[in-house]
Amino acid sequence: MKKFIALLLMTFFIFACNSGKATDSLKKENLDAKAQLQGIWVDDDSDNPLIRIEGDTIYYSDPKNAPVYFKIMSDSLYMYGNSTARYKVDKQTEHIFWFHSLADNVVKLHKSEDADDSLAFSSKTVQVIPTYMEVTEKDSVLVYEGTRYHAYVYVNPSKMKVLKTSYSEEGLSMDNIYYDNVMHICVYEGRKSLFASDITKQMFKGILSDDFLDKSILSDMQFMGINRNGYQYQASVCIPESSVCNLVNITIDFKGKLTMKSVK
Numbered sequence: 001m002k003k004f005i006a007l008l009l010m011t012f013f014i015f016a017c018n019s020g021k022a023t024d025s026l027k028k029e030n031l032d033a034k035a036q037l038q039g040i041w042v043d044d045d046s047d048n049p050l051i052r053i054e055g056d057t058i059y060y061s062d063p064k065n066a067p068v069y070f071k072i073m074s075d076s077l078y079m080y081g082n083s084t085a086r087y088k089v090d091k092q093t094e095h096i097f098w099f100h101s102l103a104d105n106v107v108k109l110h111k112s113e114d115a116d117d118s119l120a121f122s123s124k125t126v127q128v129i130p131t132y133m134e135v136t137e138k139d140s141v142l143v144y145e146g147t148r149y150h151a152y153v154y155v156n157p158s159k160m161k162v163l164k165t166s167y168s169e170e171g172l173s174m175d176n177i178y179y180d181n182v183m184h185i186c187v188y189e190g191r192k193s194l195f196a197s198d199i200t201k202q203m204f205k206g207i208l209s210d211d212f213l214d215k216s217i218l219s220d221m222q223f224m225g226i227n228r229n230g231y232q233y234q235a236s237v238c239i240p241e242s243s244v245c246n247l248v249n250i251t252i253d254f255k256g257k258l259t260m261k262s263v264k
Contacts, residue, residue: 033072036094040117044108049120051109061120065174066163082163085173101171140223147189151231153221154184156198162217164240178240183221187231187252194256201237207262208237208246215239216246230254234263 037053052059058079059067068081077087077099090106091098097109138153160180165173183199201218208216216237224232230253238245247263 028073030072030074033089033092034070036092037072037097040112040121041097041109042112042117044110049112049117052118052121059121060174062174064176066177068175079173081173081175082165083173087172102167102173103171105171107171138221138223142226144226149226149231150188151223152184152186153223153233154186155221156182156184158182160200162215162240164215176240178217180217181219183218183235185221185233185250185252187256189254194254195231195252195258197258199235199250204235204237204248204260204262207248207260212239212246213237219245221250224249 034056038055040049040052042048043050049061051061053070056069056071057067058070066081068079070080071078072089075089077089079085079087085102087102087107088100089098090100095111097111099107101107136155138155140151140153142149158180160182162178162180163175164178165175167173180201185195185197185199186193187195199218199221201213201216205213216239218235219238219240220236222234222236224234226232230251233250233252235248235250236245237248249261249263251259251261253259
């Protein structure tokens with residue numbers, strides 16, 4: 001009985017090792033294919049330079065798109081950007097590269113032989129897209145129950161970057177980079193400061209989902225009025241260049257306490 005168990009365990013161990021080797025071999029990177037891809041690749045249909053491959057990085061001709069790390073494994077191109085995308089390779093030679101896009105279209109590229117095509121990649125700096133170009137002030141003055149209140153919102157473009165994955169006409173996933181904003185709110189009762197603080201989207205953690213916050217920016221802050229609860233603001237947290245937004249109501253009471261609640 002003991003011999004049978006020992007034999008069974010040995011068989012399982014050998015199978016597990018072989019299975020692991022088989023899995024590893026499937027994941028092994030094709031370095032020869034990667035070496036073949038070095039250079040500038042032009043779209044067959046438009047004859048425009050689309051990507052430049054240098055080392056293990058793909059650079060796009062559009063400066064808004066962030067460079068992306070890639071591998072060739074088995075019969076597929078893997079791109080590791082904001083999310084991982086896999087494209088089945090249909091044909092690859094020294095001068096031809098065809099692969100299936102996420103939309104299941106065949107992207108057909110050929111290697112550039114025109115030195116001028118390098119001009120499309122002359123700027124390696126990724127263009128970051130700001131939602132506000134400069135500091136913007138919003139001023140509100142109100143009298144409530146005989147008391148004069150004065151509040152400011154300063155919209156400050158920050159250096160905090162947010163990645164948004166979009167897709168090209170060819171069906172390639174591309175990461176655009178946007179700047180987030182910081183909202184600074186000041187509330188005065190006459191000359192007395194009730195509240196002065198920066199508002200960032202990180203403060204909405206627990207109110208909005210982590211996944212949404214990672215992809216969104218604090219795009220705007222609107223004064224909504226004043227009532228017995230205090231000064232009322234509404235923050236717009238949005239996915240860049242889309243209509244997908246979540247709203248958060250912000251109340252600053254007459255003692256300077258801030259509370260927040262999502263708008264359902």
